[in-house]
Amino acid sequence: MVTYIIRRLIGAVAMLIVISMVTFGIFFVVPQWAGATPEALASRYVGRAATPETVALIAERLGFNDPVVVQYGRFVKGLVAGAEYDYGAGVEQCPAPCFGYSFISGQPVWPDLVDRMPVTFSLAIGAAILWVLAGISVGVLSALRRGSFFDRLSMGTALAGVSLPIFFTGMISLVVFSYGLGWTPPGGAWTDFTVNPAQWAYNLLLPWITLAFLFAATYARLTRAGMLETMGEDYIRTARAKGLRENQVVVRHGLRAALTPLLTLFGIDFGLLIGGAVLTETTYTLPGLGQFAILAIRNQDLPQVMGVVLVAAGFVVVASLVVDLLYAVVDPRVRLS
């Protein structure tokens, strides 16, 4: 068990290292392959009005002329231990985790990211509860009544669900329920949970349902397939033969085995969502990490983009790690091997 946890932890750290390399590569190496010079990279840091001499100076100061490895080392050091920026007008301290300063506002990136986390987290957690409950129960019922009207209807709906882009269903839901019927608030409504929990839930209701519909469709399909497979296994027959009640057979023996593979998927999906539900947040104009990412890209605000990418990847890694540890609890085979 302990070795398992240690192995997973090392894996997670390795993953973070790879992600930091890829992120670094995207922002500093790939543009150079495409023909961007150190001066072109530096010009993003100084605004459009700067003279060529200033640009060259900043390129030198920020170390764009150094070898890639040295630049990467400096980038990681900033994340872990903080960094000092020397723009010429005095040295500026950037405490760890240092994602640098926004080009637009001049503010450090990290506090801005922290501010937006509650929105994305609220969105993800509500939707996750809905989609897990709906997806799994529909999937189980469909599998148990294979070929029935319910099965066909729900699987047809699920197939339609996975084929609908969320920015389309989101817009239609806004047009119908917010602007048409007036049941739900318009896009952009956000109240912090600590301010007013009821308003918080009311504002998020429509995004939750829309987002959950998309995922529930996938989970229902996978649960159904998994249940059909496990319910055909020999140990299910054994469980029935020893006289267990049918719902015990289904829940304790069938569902438990069918759901284990779904746990991994859930870890990744949830991690990806709390790293920024880009499409949902854009559709409903919610001020979360995903919207932050899009705004940062539109403004070409590289430090912000890099920050949000790294944070998003970090969440996935942490969520996968938690799932892996949960596995050890749920599935004894993992613990023992």
Add this chain to the structure above:
Amino acid sequence: MTAPLDVSGSAAEAHPESVLVGAGKAIQGRSLTRIAWMRLRRDKIALGGGVVVVLLILVAVFSSPIISLFGHPPLEFHQDQIDQNTLLPKGTFGGMGAEHLLGVEPVNGRDVFSRIVAGAWISLLIGFLATIVSVIIGTVMGVVAGYFGGWVDQIIGRIMDVFLAFPLLVFAIALVGVMPNEGFGLEGDGLRIAMLIFIIGFFSWPSIGRIVRGQTLSLREREFVDAARSLGARHGYILFREVLPNLMAPILVYATLLIPTNILFEAALSFLGVGINPPTPTWGGMLSEAVRFYTLPHFVLFPGLAIFITVLAFNLFGDGLRDAFDPRAH
């Protein structure tokens, strides 16, 4: 006197063997492809999806003649159709009618129908080519991992894990966002399309890679591979002549299922404004422009339905194809 019975005609045809159905044909073994095709033909829903897919491909390939047939290029403004005070189309239902089949866009009055048709070309082009990119990467990685096993498999498996756990959308957005407007000898739409194909393909190969790896693992142990090996065949020969042909069916199936995912990916990027740049028509881009005109629901509806129908058709066809090749998978 009654006429004598005329038996000559029918007697000549009445061979004793003719009671056997299918007599005269040699008995043939059915290949796996043939069995799959027979199953697929019985699956009406999958066939329906397939027909829609073929129609969509035809519309996409012949998008320019179709557009010129109706006479309204996708970038042409029709200010006369727009009420200059509200900037909305003058006619009812967004100006739908014989002249503009699906109406015109608000503000500049571009023809919605021709933009949808032109968008089909971009969507399918990127969907198909990105899928080819991921199939190539996924097949090579999967075959190598499955066939050689050991540490090679370990490393490739880890790489796949990393890719599956990446925040792909955020990464893709960031990557598209930092790219300069010209490079690799391309510029404008050409560069954007090439970039999207590469990025989408590069980020979605692990799903194919996993399938191919699993199939290769089981193929590797089969007798015909053993036979080839004991006859002294080299790795290259075994991989290309023995293993790869047997992987064609699963690759085809999962490639078909990957196309709609990639089409959704492209639509999402264009919706977010980091895909193909306006004014070039894309379905995602049309949806993002429609956000400001929610009082005209059909303006949202047409590009949305175009995406939905396309993705659903590919999914139905792909599901049917998978069931046909491997009935146990469902």
